[in-house]
Amino acid sequence: MLFSKRSRVGFREVAKVGLASVSLLAFSVPLLAQTGQTAPAQSGTVRVSVAAGSLENGLLSLARQANLHLLYPSSLTAQKQTSGLNGSFSSREAVARLLAGTGLTYSFSGANTVTISDRVSGAHSPAATDGSLVLNVINVTGGAGNPADEPYVTPGSSAYISQQSIERFRGTSPADIFRGTPGVLSGESRNGAAVDINIRGMQGMGRVNVTVDGATNSTTVYQGYQGVGNRTYIDPDLIGGIKIEKGPSSAPGGGIGGSVSMSTISADDILDDGKSFGVRLKGGAGTNSSESPVRGDAGGIVFYPASFATHPRSSPKGLDRPAFLEPTRGYGSVAAAGRGENFEVVAAYAARKSGNYYAGANGPSARSSGNLGPGEICAEYPGYGKFCYPYSTYYKNLGLTAYRAGEKVLNSSSDTKSWLAKGKFAFAEDHNLELSYTGFRSEHGEARASSMVGPGYQPTQSWLSTASTDSGTARYRWKPSDNDHIDLRANMFVSSAALRNPTNAGFSDTKPLGLPNPVRTRVLVGSDTLMWGGDITNTSRFHSSVGDLSCDYGASYLDEDAEPTRFTRILEKPFGPRNGTRKEAAAFVKSEWSPTDWMTFDGGLRYQAYATQDRSDLSDTPVKSYPGQTDRRSGSGVVPSFGVEVTPLDGVQLFGRYTEGLRMPSLTESASIGYTFVMAGLRPERAHNWEFGVNVDRNGLISADDEFRLKAAFFDNTVKDYVSRQMRLINYEGSLWTGLFTENIYAAKFQGIELSGRYGKGGFSAEFGANYYTDVSFCPTADTCNNRSLYADYATNQVPPQYSLSLTLSQQLFDDRLTVGGRVVHTGPRTIGHDNGIGGAAPFIAQVKWEPYTLVDVFAEYKINDNVTANFRVENLTDQYYVDPLGLGEMPGPGRTAWAGLTAKF
Secondary structure: OOEOOOOOEOHHHHHHHHHHHHHHHHHHHHHHOOOOOOOOOOOOEEEEEEOOEEHHHHHHHHHHHHOOEEEEEOOOOOOOEEOOEEEEEEHHHHHHHHHOOOOEEEEEOOOOEEEEEEOOOOOOOOEOOOOOEOEEEEEOOOOOOOHHHHHHOOOOOEEEEEHHHHHHOOOOOHHHHHOOOOOEEEOOOOOOOOEOEEEOOEEOOOOEEEEEOOEOOOEEEEOHHHOEEEEEOOOHHHEEEEEEEEOOOOOOOOOOOEEEEEEEOOHHHOOOOOOOEEEEEEEEEEOOEEOOOOOOOEOOEOOOOOOOOOOOOEOOOOOOOOOOOOOOEEEEEEEEEEEOOOEEEEEEEEEEEEOEEEEOOEOOOEOEOOOOOOEEEEEEEOOOEEEEEEEOOOOOEOOOOOOEOOOEOOOOOEEEEEEEEEEEEEEOOOEEEEEEEEEEEEEEOOOOHHHHOOOOOOOEOOOOEEEEEEEEEEEEEEOOOOOOOOOEEEEEEEEEEEEEEEOOOOHHHHHHHOOOOOOOOOOEEEEEEEEEEEEEEEEEEEEEOOEEEEEEEEEEEEEEEEEEOOOHHHHOOOOOOOOEEEEEEEEEEEEEEEEEOOEEEEEEEEEEEEEEEEOOOOOOOHHHHOOOOOOEEEEEEEEEEEEEEEEEEOOEEEEEEEEEEEEOOOHHHHOOEOOEEEOOOOOOEEEEEEEEEEEEEEEOOOOOOEEEEEEEEEEEEEEEOOEEEEEEEEEEOOEEEEEEEEEEOOEEEEEEEEEEEEEEEOOEEEEEEEEEEEEEEEEOOOOOOEOEEOOOOHHHHOOOEOEEEEEEEEEEEOOOOEEEEEEEEEEOOEOOEEOOOHHHOOOOOOOOOOOOEEEEEEEEEEEOOOOEEEEEEEEOOOOEOOEOOOOOOOOEOEOOEEEEEEEEEO
16 A cells, blocks of 8 residues: 555555566567667648748748748848748648748758758858858757647637646646636546546536547446536546647537547657657655545534534544645656657556545635524425424534535545557558557545535545546558648547446345445446447648648547446446447538638538437336337437638737537437436437637747747537436326436527637746636527526536636746746636526535635746756645535545656656
8 A cells, every 4th residue: 555554655655666667668678679760750730820921930930830840041041931821731741832932942851850952052051160051940849740839820719738737737636637728627526536528518428529549438427316427537647738629520529519639648758859769757745645544434514403412513533634745645657668760669657546635724614603503404305395394403514515624535535557558650651550558447535426415414435436447549541742632540449448336235235146245345336338439531632723722521430338237237226327339420521721821711511320229128217117218219410610710910810610519419318217217309419609719829029039829719609409407297107206307408508708828938938828608508498598507407517617717837947957837727606506496496406516716836847967857846835625616526625735756767
């Protein structure tokens, strides 16, 4: 174990992680330790926007956007002009088009290095006193294009989270890496050790597509009366970057709300320049946690009133918070990479272990109210109505949750291990293949959300849950250098997810099955999900006197099979996990036409179809006998998109888009689960998304050596036929019953504005982001739109804050050896309230409360030498007590936490 009884890190365990990884590397070294040159860059494309004008400025802009190293004599570009460039091109195409008509030529001497010279004699190449050529150097480091700059030249809303940002603001939970990204949050941040991405209010049921190296492992977890959680398991320690697209897309892999595409680390993250083999080691320790208590230990203050009590009932445990700098958890990883002339390979292993964390001590913390009696406490019981109970004396917590200031938060521990193996191979001419495998194992704290809300809730430690995922991907590309009509990409993936959580059954249920008493021994139930699919896309480019035209066209397929484990159907019925299959296919085409170098039009069509089969039967849930329930469902539809972008000034891009998107009902929505009926004729959701915005990508704004990036956008997304869960009275076999129905409502609407940007000069950098929702509403019918979530709907706890603000500052010092910085993130109030039940009763799904809060994180990085870097960071510097938005249960976030670590590269 990583913890001793005194809650200190067992560094021996961290060492074990390193030794295990080194053993893996020892096996890999003979295969990788070959002398070779940098693998040639793939014939990928990058979107660039270069205004007509000075060739010098144009080359600078192209180098930044396409991530090229440009070399040319200092006087070569003097007085020369370019007609500009706008669209998606390979690096070679972009350079050739930018130099067209200038009398200059170019040659590639490496993957990203380009030498520009005079086409005739090189007479413009002045010599230095030693006879060598004097060259200008435009050097932008990285891979094939700087992804951090892509959002600022993309005509639509997007964002990018770099590996550097992930490391500086890693947080305690995987969901923390998305904090500060405008319009993007994760639900269930503190329960379950996974992410559930929300983009502009759209969340769950496949509304946001999340992939890692092109594979998805998303699954659904039942959370009692609080609804369902949608889980994707990731390990941020092996993530190299995250691309986020907001809103629907006609491309493969796009969700109706957007997509999150994560890439694992690559050889560029491990190898120093010029090396063909290298190893990266990371290790460190953190604070503000302690060993998880035994199952059944209680914490917090009991909300539920008791007439015999004269003081709040509270747990004597949980207030033993360690000292600020006392190490109580640890992490370690090892990664190796090799690169040859036609290949590169990566292998990595990471482990991280943490006990239950402690909440902050400042802000709206839990506190005793004193005696509030006499009075009445009312509660609603589904199907029975509202009941009130008189109490002569009672106490309650006036804070946000049952937890007290600085208290240990139960069921927040995690113990994760993950591994990665990937390779890129160039074979024949213009052919590239990338293979990848990722594995993830987790044992973590988790509690059913319905047990973490309400006046009777007292935190209790549960048995630990487990998650196991494996994913494999294959991505192929063929782009002949002499054929603009072929740019073929084919991708395939397969992934499996096995989720296990403690059963809610009693010994009377487990004993007949030969299972132990679940109170004394952990008995796990859960589900297994297998997903596989692929897509194929080709891009054809045409050049004519009326402009440039490119066409993307292709198809995709997804297959999902989910089923409960052997005993789960018996122990958890009628609330067991999904049991069925789902298949979805799509075909798409999108064209982009640039009649001039400053204007581009695009338009597309996308066709989708799906089919589901529910394998559950009457023994799983009684609703199978209700009229209209069916085991098979299917549907299809076509959606269009179109847009325009204009570049009126160098580095300024205006864009407008209208995009429709379809989301076919998920397996959870299509199948009968618990006491939830599925309405006949359930239709796909159809999004109507308008977006208008501006991108600014300028250098030399204030001084000659500064950089300025800005993206501002307005969006209006109306989702017709939004799939919602509603409660209503039904007539079943002559009797009235209260039932839950999955059905389409008229629409859900999300409207707002977003702003993001970056300014840099020398070693100073400032990044900022903001978003504000001008309208969020749900419409059961066309005439009944209200600014509140619907009674019993899953979206009750998926409505984002009305606004959020973030600012990140950093400064490099001492010849760039030291970098210091920090980030401030402010989260605003809930955008809308909730709908009440009949007679004003509380909502069926409890709305988890949060209050506006501000978090401050700081970091420092010091490069000890060329191989070793030390880092130190403090999260939640002011030790705020807060509750994350979009949670299904009442759990405060972690308080002030310090992390220290070392990174070594050899």
